[in-house]
């Protein structure tokens with residue numbers, strides 16, 4: 221399992237993959253994307269965003285039931301998902317640890333080179349792989365078989381498109397974008 225925590229003290233800025241610098245106090249909780257001075261749009265994620273931003277609750281429940289965490293988080297969370305993205309794309313995701321900064325309202329913040337659609341797609345892809353892996357080690361049974369069937373039929377792009385359009389209108393803490 222990828223480690224969500226970043227070693228070191230409190231960060232007050234992120235050095236983005238594109239070369240721009242963003243101060244953590246300029247990133248607010250409702251932000252899902254950053255229109256960057258470089259001209260690109262970068263995805264913004266914070267550890268306080270629920271995993272439901274990316275996947276439906278039943279999948280979150282399955283993840284939490286299957287994946288055990290051995291860090292300071294009680295259960296599988298957005299921080300783990302983003303740690304996985306960073307492990308997969310280390311050059312493309314900047315992260316800042318603001319857990320000692322009481323003013324920002326979040327602990328960790330990630331800003332990716334990709335936009336929020338592409339990040340969403342990447343997160344879902346990694347979570348599905350993680351679950352396939354976990355299921356392959358689970359005891360065979362009706363639940364496992366049913367789940368494997370669901371995963372086989374799973375269409376990543378269609379899922380992300382539908383999920384984003386359905387979740388678009390929810391409140392800022394629950395929105396897919």
Ligand SMILES: [Zn+2]
Pocket residue numbers: 236238239240256257258259260262
């Ligand atoms: Zn940029």
